[in-house]
Amino acid sequence: MGGLAALPMDAVMRDAAFPALALNRLAFGPRPGDAEALRRDGFERWLDEQLSPHDDHDDDGARAALDACRLRIKYDAGESWAAVEETRPLASLGKPIDALWPLSDGKRPFAGPERQFPRLEVTAATLIRAVHSRWQLRAVMADFWHNHFNVFAGEQAVSASLPAYDRDVIRRHALGNFREFLEAVGQSAAMLVYLNNRSSRAGSANENYARELFELHTLGRDAYLNALYNKWREVPGATAGRPSGYIDQDVYEAARAFTGWTVEDGAGLGGEQRLPATGRFAYVEGWHDQYQKRVLAEEFDPFQAPLADGRRVLDLAADHPATALHLCRKLCVRLLADDPPERLVRAVAAVWTENRRKPDQIARVVRFIALSPEFAEIRAAKVKRPLELVASFARAAAIDLTATNGLIGELDGSGQKLFGCPAPTGHPDRMEAWLGAAAMRRRWSLILGLAENRWGSGALDNAVLFSGPVTAREAVEGWQRALHGAEPEEGTSRAILAGMALDPAARLVPGSRDGDAKLRRIAAYAAMAPRFNER
Amino acid sequence: MSHGPHAVTRRVLLQGGLAAGLVAVPGLRHVAYAAAPVASPAVPATETLVVVFLRGGADTLSLVAPADDPDYLAARVPELRVRTDGAGAGLRLDQTLAPGIDFRLHPEAAPLADLYNGRRLAVVHASGLSDGTRSHFVAQDLMERGVGDEAGLNRIGTGWAARWLAHPGAEGAVPAVATAPNTPAALAGDAAALAVADLRQGLAPPGGDPTARVLAALHQSGEGAYARAGRAALAGLSAVDSRLPRLPDGKVEPYAPEAGAVYDDGEAGRGLQTVARLVKMEIGLRLAWVDVGGWDTHENQPGRFAKGVRQLSQALAAFHADLNRFETRVTVVVLSEFGRRLRGNKSQGTDHGHGGAMLVLGGGVAGGRMVGRWPGLASHQLDRGVDLAVTTDYRAVLAELVGASVFPGFEGGRLGLLG
Numbered sequence: 001m002g003g004l005a006a007l008p009m010d011a012v013m014r015d016a017a018f019p020a021l022a023l024n025r026l027a028f029g030p031r032p033g034d035a036e037a038l039r040r041d042g043f044e045r046w047l048d049e050q051l052s053p054h055d056d057h058d059d060d061g062a063r064a065a066l067d068a069c070r071l072r073i074k075y076d077a078g079e080s081w082a083a084v085e086e087t088r089p090l091a092s093l094g095k096p097i098d099a100l101w102p103l104s105d106g107k108r109p110f111a112g113p114e115r116q117f118p119r120l121e122v123t124a125a126t127l128i129r130a131v132h133s134r135w136q137l138r139a140v141m142a143d144f145w146h147n148h149f150n151v152f153a154g155e156q157a158v159s160a161s162l163p164a165y166d167r168d169v170i171r172r173h174a175l176g177n178f179r180e181f182l183e184a185v186g187q188s189a190a191m192l193v194y195l196n197n198r199s200s201r202a203g204s205a206n207e208n209y210a211r212e213l214f215e216l217h218t219l220g221r222d223a224y225l226n227a228l229y230n231k232w233r234e235v236p237g238a239t240a241g242r243p244s245g246y247i248d249q250d251v252y253e254a255a256r257a258f259t260g261w262t263v264e265d266g267a268g269l270g271g272e273q274r275l276p277a278t279g280r281f282a283y284v285e286g287w288h289d290q291y292q293k294r295v296l297a298e299e300f301d302p303f304q305a306p307l308a309d310g311r312r313v314l315d316l317a318a319d320h321p322a323t324a325l326h327l328c329r330k331l332c333v334r335l336l337a338d339d340p341p342e343r344l345v346r347a348v349a350a351v352w353t354e355n356r357r358k359p360d361q362i363a364r365v366v367r368f369i370a371l372s373p374e375f376a377e378i379r380a381a382k383v384k385r386p387l388e389l390v391a392s393f394a395r396a397a398a399i400d401l402t403a404t405n406g407l408i409g410e411l412d413g414s415g416q417k418l419f420g421c422p423a424p425t426g427h428p429d430r431m432e433a434w435l436g437a438a439a440m441r442r443r444w445s446l447i448l449g450l451a452e453n454r455w456g457s458g459a460l461d462n463a464v465l466f467s468g469p470v471t472a473r474e475a476v477e478g479w480q481r482a483l484h485g486a487e488p489e490e491g492t493s494r495a496i497l498a499g500m501a502l503d504p505a506a507r508l509v510p511g512s513r514d515g516d517a518k519l520r521r522i523a524a525y526a527a528m529a530p531r532f533n534e535r
Numbered sequence: 536m537s538h539g540p541h542a543v544t545r546r547v548l549l550q551g552g553l554a555a556g557l558v559a560v561p562g563l564r565h566v567a568y569a570a571a572p573v574a575s576p577a578v579p580a581t582e583t584l585v586v587v588f589l590r591g592g593a594d595t596l597s598l599v600a601p602a603d604d605p606d607y608l609a610a611r612v613p614e615l616r617v618r619t620d621g622a623g624a625g626l627r628l629d630q631t632l633a634p635g636i637d638f639r640l641h642p643e644a645a646p647l648a649d650l651y652n653g654r655r656l657a658v659v660h661a662s663g664l665s666d667g668t669r670s671h672f673v674a675q676d677l678m679e680r681g682v683g684d685e686a687g688l689n690r691i692g693t694g695w696a697a698r699w700l701a702h703p704g705a706e707g708a709v710p711a712v713a714t715a716p717n718t719p720a721a722l723a724g725d726a727a728a729l730a731v732a733d734l735r736q737g738l739a740p741p742g743g744d745p746t747a748r749v750l751a752a753l754h755q756s757g758e759g760a761y762a763r764a765g766r767a768a769l770a771g772l773s774a775v776d777s778r779l780p781r782l783p784d785g786k787v788e789p790y791a792p793e794a795g796a797v798y799d800d801g802e803a804g805r806g807l808q809t810v811a812r813l814v815k816m817e818i819g820l821r822l823a824w825v826d827v828g829g830w831d832t833h834e835n836q837p838g839r840f841a842k843g844v845r846q847l848s849q850a851l852a853a854f855h856a857d858l859n860r861f862e863t864r865v866t867v868v869v870l871s872e873f874g875r876r877l878r879g880n881k882s883q884g885t886d887h888g889h890g891g892a893m894l895v896l897g898g899g900v901a902g903g904r905m906v907g908r909w910p911g912l913a914s915h916q917l918d919r920g921v922d923l924a925v926t927t928d929y930r931a932v933l934a935e936l937v938g939a940s941v942f943p944g945f946e947g948g949r950l951g952l953l954g
Binding site for chain 2: 206383423433438496530
């Protein structure tokens with residue numbers, strides 16, 4: 001890979017703030033000792049290890065935390081089920097889709113909480129991986145892709161499909177090849193249900209998936225030229241086979257190309273025949289619109305082989321230059337800054353295009369961004385979203401976090417309900433979406449609740465930081481160093497001491513009831529400082 | 536035109552955002568946290584505009600339906616249209632928009648029919664964007680920024696509601712509220728706009744007075760976006776929280792709607808109930824924004840749409856009854872980013888379309904009428920041959936409520952919506 005010589009790695013590593021900066025972008029923040037280890041071992045080495053997770057599974061630490069997690073389920077007796085009140089392990093995570101698909105069947109006797117339980121389990125697993133996984137960068141990228149390829153698990157069939165979607169589609173391809181990823185998404189039950197392609201039929205196709213494929217998954221809204229052009233020929237470059245964007249005619253034709261891509265959901269096929277009900281992908285020839293099409297100025301002949309029309313649309317969309325720009329801009333926004341330098345976006349897009357046939361295309365692109373000079377230069381250009389806030393606080397404060405219903409409920413109310421965004425855009429990545437008054441108040445509740453273990457998600461152990469009694473000033477400064485990865489600010493120290501009416505010389509004893517209560521409050525308040533909320 | 540230094544701050548900030556073409560973030564208003572007596576009794580008759588935005592593109596051809604139009608009958612299976620007879624027949628509207636057509640409200644919209652017949656509700660049909668987009672997100676951006684085409688998005692970085700509130704007269708304690716975790720793009724540029732989803736537990740920061748003091752000090756001086764947002768949030772939350780009626784034990788008094796109004800527990804009902812309470816608190820509320828989702832009915836539209844219409848209609852009727860005392864100062868406008876395709880698809884749904892319908896409700900509204908121009912549904916009358924054409928720009932409706940100067944470059948005719 002070229003273009004990296006520009007980064008003076010020695011100078012970067014001499015910058016005391018860089019390790020924490022990198023870990024707040026490429027991981028869910030540093031744990032105690034992480035920044036020092038990154039400085040000692042070298043950033044490139046850390047990065048390359050993160051970009052090649054040893055396997056598809058969880059490391060031992062994350063596995064143990066996932067195994068230990070228990071979620072409560074409770075509902076009253078219904079017409080055809082008994083009341084339930086119990087705690088359960090995250091048993092759905094490893095199950096194949098056919099084992100969970102019955103939960104999507106409205107005719108079967110399942111209480112609502114049973115049908116939504118897979119969503120709860122995947123949410124718990126996401127929180128646990130964000131805090132515990134050794135493969136932090138993959139967890140960060142999984143969060144990115146879950147939003148890019150958003151599905152709404154409030155819908156029962158999506159909830160039932162979510163463990164398979166998270167495991168076999170999102171996390172499996174998070175650092176892989178985009179074109180392969182796109183097909184895995186397009187053939188997933190979660191997406192086929194969410195964007196309705198499963199019910200699309202020749203004759204009057206359902207346009208939902210085709211439209212969002214172009215607008216959100218690939219070319220992007222900047223390439224949607226419908227307000228400017230009415231006919232495909234009018235789009236600049238179209239008659240030369242290289243249209244600069246797409247219009248509604250492309251959406252209509254692409255929707256026809258995907259007719260017949262469906263889910264084994266028990267739907268009738270005519271006569272006595274029905275699809276099985278397994279949740280697996282199916283192609284139904286009889287539902288496919290076989291006739292010729294034109295997508296992005298390419299002619300499709302009639303009567304192609306099964307799946308060929310849809311796959312060709314994915315090829316065209318994945319290869320389009322607008323897709324490279326759209327995806328690389330989004331990656332830079334996620335990893336770097338709300339308004340990344342356009343020069344960097346274009347350089348990243350060139351790497352994207354150059355590597356588009358490589359199995360590790362996305363890893364190579366992320367590597368290029370992380371090693372760019374801009375990555376080392378730009379500071380505090382983003383606000384942590386609630387998931388990042390929770391995970392980075394738990395990591396920095398060394399809370400042995402488990403996910404509980406209470407914690408998930410509070411996170412759901414923060415504006416970032418995981419797998420609960422109804423719009424196909426996913427949760428927004430730019431800061432203005434997270435700075436409203438209600439959202440700010442939820443951030444404070446999340447931090448205070450974690451520090452005081454309000455939801456049983458894991459106690460904050462002051463002894464990790466303070467081996468013996470400390471003065472209030474030492475505690476305030478110690479927590480700032482631990483959480484902010486930087487020297488304490490006098491304004492923050494004064495704000496906390498004065499707000500708590502604490503004498504700076506007051507003695508706080510870890511392990512004592514009063515000392516622990518005050519030390520935890522101090523930790524929470526240090527995490528409410530703007531410096532901990534920006535990255 | 537009396538306004539204090541706060542108002543100047545608001546306008547300066549807004550113009551800065553405009554000039555830079557940027558979306559400003561919450562910021563510089565109400566620097567002090569402690570509740571000051573900011574509610575200005577100088578503007579008691581302030582009109583309040585409530586915007587109910589139907590996210591997803593509502594099928595207004597099923598809400599206010601040309602029920603016997605032969606093109607409508609031909610394009611849709613019976614489940615996807617409003618019928619003129621039988622048990623589930625639509626509710627006939629007296630109108631002069633297109634006297635030859637039997638326009639009917641969806642059968643679940645009975646509360647709206649009462650408001651229409653009581654001349655409180657007007658319908659502006661075939662309204663929407665003049666831009667050709669069928670994208671939710673482009674269309675929502677256009678309608679929230681208050682511009683006519685996509686080029687306008689690059690020129691104007693603020694929302695129309697923020698521009699309206701920047702005019703003198705909006706200097707109450709809390710001039711703008713969105714019933715969501717965050718404020719919508721229509722309020723981008725209004726540093727004081729407050730997002731409050733729910734008032735039932737009060738709005739004080741968690742952890743009591745020490746947390747409030749620490750937060751105020753932590754955010755008091757920083758110039759970054761986050762510190763500014765913290766200041767704005769603390770000021771706005773405190774302004775509302777300190778005025779919420781309390782029980783002797785300090786808990787927030789449960790809200791008791793007037794006139795027997797019952798709010799549905801859907802998004803519309805919850806949001807409008809919060810707005811009603813804020814109106815009655817006399818905090819200078821000028822604009823309230825309520826998002827209602829669930830209208831993107833590509834699949835299984837009949838049941839989903841009926842439920843949405845039922846909840847929306849009940850919520851609007853409850854709000855109107857509850858705020859009867861304030862009826863002349865509160866106006867509600869209901870809009871969506873676009874209407875849906877005339878022809879249904881084979882998923883029992885409808886795809887993205889173009890022209891829609893807007894509802895305007897209030898004591899000051901010249902209601903009981905359908906307003907605009909009906910373009911017809913024959914192929915040659917449709918936009919691009921497929922969708923209801925737009926004959927009334929959405930800005931013409933909003934301009935009657937907030938003034939045309941809020942929409943730079945737009946010159947609309949008068950619709951006469953307010954009596």
